[in-house]
Amino acid sequence: MSDIDATAIPRGARASVETVLAAVWDDEMFTSNDVMPRVGLTRSTTIEAIDELIRFGVVEELPNARAGGDYRKGRPARRFAFRPDAASVVGVDAGRTHVIATVADLRGRPLARISRELTTDLDDALRRQEVVAAAIDAALAEARITRDGVVAVCVGVPAPVDSAGRSPVRHNEFWRRMNPDLVDTAAPWAPLVRVENDASLAAVAESAHGAATGCRNFIAVLAGDRLGSGVVIDGRLLRGAHGGAGELIPFDHVTGVGSADGIGVHVATWAREAAARGRIGARSRLAGLTAEELTAPVVFHAAQAGDPDAADIIARSARVITRVAAVFGGFFDPERIIFCGAIADSIESALVPARAMLQDEMDLPAPELVASPLGADVVAIGAVAAATESARAHLLAFASAPLTASSR
Structure with missing residues (x-):
């Protein structure tokens, strides 16, 4: 399989075979009659393409309807399945x-x-x-x-x-x-x-x-340690001449953001600074925690539980999110901005105020701000x-x- 050979399938048949393969890739079971209207090929060409896919090993023929117990009358149709294995x-x-x-x-x-x-x-x-x-x-x-x-x-x-x-x-x-x-x-x-x-x-x-299923204009933002973005406009993932279309180092120069550090880094840094300056109340859930223990998830969870000191930090992060989203919205006009990575599990408490603030930051309709459901494995x-x-x-x-x- 490591030897590339374009003659594996005859050149004249390749287009129809590729068309049929694309049509059946997600099917559990299909017949030629199922495929024909979806690919716009004649019956004979469709069957020839299916047979070629069987020879190639990516489609298998199943027992016919009579053998499968579904046969009633007439000639049983040939049945096939894509082989994901x-x-x-x-x-x-x-x-x-x-x-x-x-x-x-x-x-x-x-x-x-x-x-x-x-x-x-x-x-x-x-x-x-x-x-x-x-x-x-x-x-x-x-x-x-x-x-x-x-x-x-x-x-x-x-x-x-x-x-x-x-x-x-x-x-x-x-x-x-x-x-x-x-x-x-x-x-x-x-x-x-x-x-x-x-x-x-x-x-x-x-x-x-x-969170972008069916969406053609969106931005996925990795927001934990560093800000990074994947930009999809009109259904196409943007790359740029050197792959830098989603690179966010320019946020170093954006007032209200100041760096490409992720939201998680900002939250943890602000919490540690507040603790070092004695600005964490004795009754706060953050009180007494070491610098290593003052992580972004800890601060987010404390804010969700009603801790006022943590809530102040999250409100500050919401302002950064708003400015980041406003820049993206102004440049790319996306329908949706999705915050991804491990931070997505806890960022909702910052997105709530950011959604409200974003309405006043933009001339274009504001994009929807959502947290990814895919977590750290995105x-x-x-x-x-x-x-x-x-x-x-x-x-x-x-x-x-x-x-x-x-x-x-």
């Missing part, structure tokens, strides 16, 4: 301090997941490549799948990524350390390899499984969804032989 995909969330590798079938259903924690002194490029490769191999081993059984790999990183999967060199080289050409890690053995910015994959996840979920998307678009373009269970 014909091959596998791998999605990787390669964050600053963690690597999560997930193996899934062709419909994105997880088969195995491996998580590795990293320390911040392991920013060495070679070491990072090794950790990512080892996590992928460990997840494949857990799923009992060989590299030959993988058709697509997607890796998410905290850096801008261009269309070739490379990150630009910045003066501190952080982006290159986060993405030391990770596209080359799987390229020797995986037919389809994709590296994306982590916030862009959050947008993919929200579109496929989260990038890992998006990486699998993107790998599945790649397989769905290009599955038939590369293999020199049919997919078989023996490759797994």
Whole structure:
């Protein structure tokens, strides 16, 4: 499967075969009569395409209606099913301090997941490549799948990524350390390899499984440690010449925001500053906590419980959220801004006042502010969804032989 050969399916038949495959990918069971009106092909061409997909290994023929017990009269129709187990995909969330590798079938259903924690002194490029490769191999081993059984790999990183999967060199080289050409890690053995910015994959996840389902204009904001965004306008994920379309370092220069630090960092920092200056009341839920214990979730939960000191901090974060949303709204005119990552589980108490304030900040209609339902796994979920998307678009373009269970 690692040898790309465009002659695997005859060129003249490829278009009709790809059309039929796209139409049946999500079907549990189908007949040629089910497919014909959806693809606009003749019966003979449709059947030929289905037979080609059976030969290729991604569709199987089921027992006919008579054998299945549904036959009544007349000639029983041939019945078919897409084979999501014909091959596998791998999605990787390669964050600053963690690597999560997930193996899934062709419909994105997880088969195995491996998580590795990293320390911040392991920013060495070679070491990072090794950790990512080892996590992928460990997840494949857990799923009992060989590299030959993988058709697509997607890796998410905290850096801008261009269309070739490379990150630009910045003066501190952080982006290159986060993405030391990770596209080359799987390229020797995986037919389809994709590296994306982590916030862009959050947008993919929200579109496929989260708060943006059916929405064509939205922004997914990773808001925990650092602000990052995936921007989808008119149904298309924006990238830019160097992958920087969603990069938020320019917020360093925006009054009322002041940096690209995430909402979680702001909340924790303000709580620690208040404690150090003696501004936390003795009866506050935050009183007596160490700096390490004064985390964003703790402050959010205290505010939700009615703690006034915590509520003041959350109100301050709401003003930052409002300004961030107003900038996004003015530049991109989205329908919705989705706050993603681990912070999404507790950010609602800040979104409530931010929604009200945003109405007065904008000339355009204000976008809806929502918390993601996908939690801390949003990038890992998006990486699998993107790998599945790649397989769905290009599955038939590369293999020199049919997919078989023996490759797994």
